[in-house]
Amino acid sequence: MDPLRLIRDHTIAGIIAESTHDDERIHLKDVDVELRRTTETNYRSKAGNKLLKVEAIWYFIKYHVANPDAAHTAYMKAAIAAGFSTLSMLDRKDLIAYLTGERATSDRIDITVPVIVDEEGVSTVDAKRAREEDEAEGVPRERVLRDRNSVLRAPKDMTSVLDFFAAPEEEKERLEEEKQQAADLAKGIKNQRYRDVKEQVFWREHVGSDFDMMNLDTNASFLSGPKPPVDDGTDMLMTDARAMEKQPTAPSGPSTASRGGPAAAAKAPRKTSGKPGGVPIIIVPAGFNQKVVLNMFNAKEFLQDGKFTQWDVVQKAGAKKSSSVYISRTYKRDGAKVKYEVTEKAPHKRSEDWARVAAVFVLGAKWQFKDWPFRGVEDGDLVETFTKIRGFHARFDGDPEVDVVKTWNVKPITISRTKRHGDRAAFEFFWDELDRHLALRSSALKY
Incomplete structure (x- = not known):
């Protein structure tokens, strides 16, 4: 009763x-x-x-x-x-x-x-x-x-269930990729973040055992700009060594470079357009809770066009999420388009791509920086991290500030859940602050 x-x-x-x-x-x-x-x-x-x-x-x-x-x-x-x-x-x-x-x-x-x-x-x-x-x-x-029957007919969001079953397979693939990268490092092969093991197998099967000696960049079709220079100078030394082997013995006199010899062609520096440092990387959170402001569902539209839509609205509209996208920045670039990479996955700890990481949106948890290559991260000390990378903390206007974020050198960005007139100001603040950071560090990135 x-x-x-x-x-x-x-x-x-x-x-x-x-x-x-x-x-x-x-x-x-x-x-x-x-x-x-x-x-x-x-x-x-x-x-x-x-x-x-x-x-x-x-x-x-x-x-x-x-x-x-x-x-x-x-x-x-x-x-x-x-x-x-x-x-x-x-x-x-x-x-x-x-x-x-x-x-x-x-x-x-x-x-x-x-x-x-x-x-x-x-x-x-x-x-x-x-x-x-x-x-x-x-x-x-x-x-x-x-x-x-009414329960079965009701609309359901099965994303969390699918993610739960996909997590073991993704973890297995990640471990296999790390093992392959470790093996490549042991053999002296350059470690690229977007290296695909299946692609390497394909090229070795079709080119033969000389594939590794040919020094082919299998990522060339994926990267839009010229390849970033290697800090240890290995490529330059290998290029000079091959040029010396091909150079014929010649008497003293005018240099072969003046006669257009093959050695001169090999030693001639490659011409690159713009700054030589490569495409800047912006890391966004991979989270999917109600306090996450930006992730891979809505980051591109906000960072490229200054328009903000909550990520769950974009997800329910049927948008597909990728782990990495490119955006074209035109803000304060006189009509030119500057390419940036936005990703939710940080580079591997030993990857050269860390030189391209320009900004990160933090969640307020220290575990987000696990396996980052900067001094002190294992002990929770993020001073060096936010000195080299510009940190931002995006939150909704109704959410409280995270206490630990107040102790970090990051810039707060406040977004309204319902009012859109302030989105442009937040968009411009982000780019102005990032430009200021890169300029102070005399960055060689193409920003």
Whole structure:
């Protein structure tokens, strides 16, 4: 028997004022069931989402019927003085409308909560007969809200389930990639972040065992700009060595470079356009909770066009997420397009791509920087990290600031969940701050 419904029926019938109570039970008039005061109903409060107890609802509506114009504070004082638990003012309007019959139902009633009446709360009168009569009376007004077919037809977001089953396979692929990179380093082969093992196997099968000696860059079709220079000078030494082997013996005199010899062609520096450091990298979080402002679903539109859409809206619209994308920046570039790479995966710890990482959006957790190559990260010291890389912390205007972020050298960016007029200012602040950081470090990146 539903205690909430009993209280509602008595209120509508105008006899709620005739009900009484003792220290443990509520006695409703003309009802064979006595309600235990501490029994929980299926009405969820807006304050804390907890289930309201019988005594709180009963005393509230009884007091309201007797004092309809009384303020909520007066009810609170009376309830405390009488020894009853109280309910929040947030629930006041909805409860009155439902219990007095103004509304047929309430959104705060949780139909999934079973209605349980303690056996000790049943009076010695024939409770079984009363229950059968009550249920028979309510059958014509009942309707099935959910059944198996309606649940199966309801739209569902299975992303979390798919991610759960895909996680072991992704972890396995990551471990295999790390093993291959370690083996390549041991053999003296340059480690590229976008190296694809299957592509290497393909080239070795079609070119032969001389593939490694040919020093081919299998990523050339993927990278848009000239290949970044190698810090240790290995490529230059190998190029000079091959040139010396091909150079014919010549008497002293005018240099072969003036005659256009092959050695001169080999030693001639390659011409590159723009700055030689490569495409800058911006790292965004890989998280998918409600406090994440930017991830791979919405980062491109914001960083490229200054337009912000919450990532879950983009996801529900059917957009596909990739782990890395390129954006074309035109802001303060006089119409020219400058390419940036946006990714959710940090480079491998020994990768040369760390020289291209220009900015990172932080979540506020130190584990985000695990396996980063900078001094102190293993101990949680991120001073060097944010000295070399410009850090940003994007948060929604209604979310509190993360305490640990306040101790980091990162720039806060605040985005509104509902108001879009401030998005452009946040967009311009990001690029201006990143330009200032790269200029102070005399960066060679193409920014």
